[in-house]
Amino acid sequence: MEKVFRYNEIASGIATQIRSGILKAGDRLPSVRMLCKEHSIGMNTAKRVFLELEAQSLIEVKPQSGFFVNKLDYLRLPLPEASNPSLKANLNEPSELITKVYSNIGRTDLTLFSIGVPSGNLLPLAKLKKEVLYATRALTEGGTEYEPLQGNVKLRRMIAVRSLAWGGNLSEDDIITTNGGMNALSFCLMALGKPGDTVAVESPCYPGIFQLVISLGFKVLELPTHPVTGIEVDALKKVLPKINLCLLVPNFNTPMGSCMPDEHKKEVVKLLAERNIPLIEDDIYGDIYFGTQRPKCCKAFDTEGNVLLCSAFSKTLAPGYRVGWMAPGKYKDKLLRLKLVHSLSSPSIIQEAVGNFLKTGRYDVHLHQLRRTLQHNYQNYVQAIADYFPEGTKTSRPQGGLALWVEFDKGVDTIKLYDLAIKKQISVAPGRMFTLQDQFENCIRLCIGLPWSDELKFKLKQLGNLAKMIS
């Protein structure tokens, strides 16, 4: 577990403001003395705040003069606009497009900017293999027995221990393991909704989420979403009478990468609890923050047990392992029963392997490395976009996660761009995939989970040229 120090917390807040463009290049930061006063901290703590920000190349020190926000070249691109979807439940599913794009999974001849998982190069493959082997030895009957219905105890305990990092205080008994993250979301929706119900989601939204919602016979209501701060809380307030459930990815959602500020999280949790509308919170990207501090979960502000926190190790450790979990609050009994009835239990060996990987601390070591790599990738991607993409291109400024959201000028048809790019062995995810409405036709999502290389840079250049060609 990484401890959260006070200096870290403050540095993280300032870093967020710099990365999201609230503090701009050349802006002067408060002095050490002022910072001490503002936050009621000692000199040493204040100094560490600035050391931390300097280490991240976010600020520079001018002797005799003070601390200044660095010119971050990759920040010169403007932000995309906040989305403004219709607030009616909608069902115009881009099924064919989704199928077309996802059919590229596994194709080694393509550069897969389109698939939102970390490349195998970024994963601790050798160590995981060993854990699997140990697991077959450690488990009674070699893992051939049913494990407890709630899931492997070691894994649940380690997930509980880690909950402190996002402001939670879970015990192993609060947690139920699942076969991957989508399985957790699916169980939560099935347990709490019924056909005809309306589910509020972000817009743009991960297609897997609205496909799941629709397949259960529920309706999808897309909420206006800001690229930095996530859903517009006022819009949520307006639609409260119309919705039965809310499913959000508050931290570094795909494709936009927004991260809701704590106050928004707090308010949303309160609003929904008052109306008895369950909040299903998907935190699958929460562990891959670029800054110094892990963002909190909505669950951290949940006093009523109304938040069902879901997550998985698919985006950080091993997509193919299908190890997910949920902390369903006051709905635990319902969810446990649903797991019993629909899948009985999860494969013991794989859960034990991941549990042990967490317990030995290897997961934290790995995450530390993965976060640095993704942050560097992000900066390299944005730099390449600034260099090669058409004038006027806008990009999101995710502070974590695996996705970069790129908005071209209105005229650029990204479904056409997809078709052109695929001929150059490049696969991207057109914006229309991420909504049920007619919007985002000029946007794409790029996965930043590929290892950076000159070839990757060249592919982005090619992509930029194609975009210029059709704009």
Add this chain to the structure above:
Amino acid sequence: MEKVFRYNEIASGIATQIRSGILKAGDRLPSVRMLCKEHSIGMNTAKRVFLELEAQSLIEVKPQSGFFVNKLDYLRLPLPEASNPSLKANLNEPSELITKVYSNIGRTDLTLFSIGVPSGNLLPLAKLKKEVLYATRALTEGGTEYEPLQGNVKLRRMIAVRSLAWGGNLSEDDIITTNGGMNALSFCLMALGKPGDTVAVESPCYPGIFQLVISLGFKVLELPTHPVTGIEVDALKKVLPKINLCLLVPNFNTPMGSCMPDEHKKEVVKLLAERNIPLIEDDIYGDIYFGTQRPKCCKAFDTEGNVLLCSAFSKTLAPGYRVGWMAPGKYKDKLLRLKLVHSLSSPSIIQEAVGNFLKTGRYDVHLHQLRRTLQHNYQNYVQAIADYFPEGTKTSRPQGGLALWVEFDKGVDTIKLYDLAIKKQISVAPGRMFTLQDQFENCIRLCIGLPWSDELKFKLKQLGNLAKMIS
């Protein structure tokens, strides 16, 4: 793959008649010459038929006199009656009882006659461990990548190869893997039904099945079921206008152990196809037949693609691995989409391990052994019941599977028996668990998947004494 020889087929038919009591102890069998004529076979084949039956101790040869059915002591107990449930959809779920009995899973202080899985002692644990290790080496990226949506190719291919044994002719492309057998049933029900629909099932029925059906908001209609031949086809005919789906376990279902004759299977498939009522066929016990020949699946008679065959390796290889599959016929696209949306994919490592275990032929070697063990267990159990249970006790005569269905005199309350037995560290499954109606209160299910021993025999004796006490 075990080949099916003509002699095997004929021996199996005769064995079935002996085991189910149609041919009785002392009955004379046809001569070699007559058998040749009856079946249009050669002398050598006919001789092999009798050798096979003799090897199974089902017949004895009296020199100069002929072949006679042996006295099978374990067959002297009468059969339970066919069930006669109300043909109305029913919802009177014995939830508390089910929870109470299943909460004993994993308790090592109890003799678990109540849980329907083979004991770890009967499983090839060491070999499976090795397969898991090989799988982490064989898979690209060590199995951390998503596998193809339909599931591991090697596993699907081997399942397809095996389909010949039950009269099928599947290709790997017909098959979708799942996280265990219940997951396959759950997907099929979700894909084809909607809340309010009625599903016809056997009676008694595996509680997991009606719990699943109810949890989806469907209704359950229990069909009259014969302990040897399964559901009464005439009863099914009667309720056809009332049902939307049919979910059967035609081969060695739990708890009754019945096996539908081929003609019944053929007729049921035809009846349902005519009305466009999908048949979900759970064949999870099909591989553990006691006779010489694997029973056919309904799917073997399916010309319309209207049968969704589901199975898993949980009852034969490793319950905790959660490796299941389905061959959904013409509903494949729907099921594939449902799998995509609800769980994306299954854990690659475990599927590869099982695929390889099948490919190397180790599965067939293991099955051969497991079948013999279970058959001996069955005979030992029935012998013990004949020796120690109250006068008038009836037992099923399963020709495969893991369950023995025991019917006491009307007065014996098996929920009371459960409570008494648990104090002696014995757990049994009361009959009321297997129905939504007020029936089977005087029945219990015993799992025969425990390794036979003097202790086990003693436990059955204790159980018999308790039953005598309360009868």
